Amino acid sequence: VPVPDDTSKLKEAPPQPWESSIDSSLTSEEREQKRKQATSRATFVQDLLFSTLFGHD
Numbered sequence: 501v502p503v504p505d506d507t508s509k510l511k512e513a514p515p516q517p518w519e520s521s522i523d524s525s526l527t528s529e530e531r532e533q534k535r536k537q538a539t540s541r542a543t544f545v546q547d548l549l550f551s552t553l554f555g556h557d
Contacts, residue, residue, distance in 0.1 A: 526534070
């Protein structure tokens with residue numbers, strides 16, 4: 501089953517309101533690092549989900 505690549509949407513997603521309020525004390529570099537970590541986690545979970553659903557060998 502082909503899976504559409506939605507990672508580009510994740511990378512360019514605008515910050516959520518709750519993220520802005522929590523991250524207001526962080527530098528832009530720290531915010532960027534947290535955003536990249538969150539994107540990596542989301543991609544990992546997505547891959548794990550798809551491999552679980554479709555990867556039965």
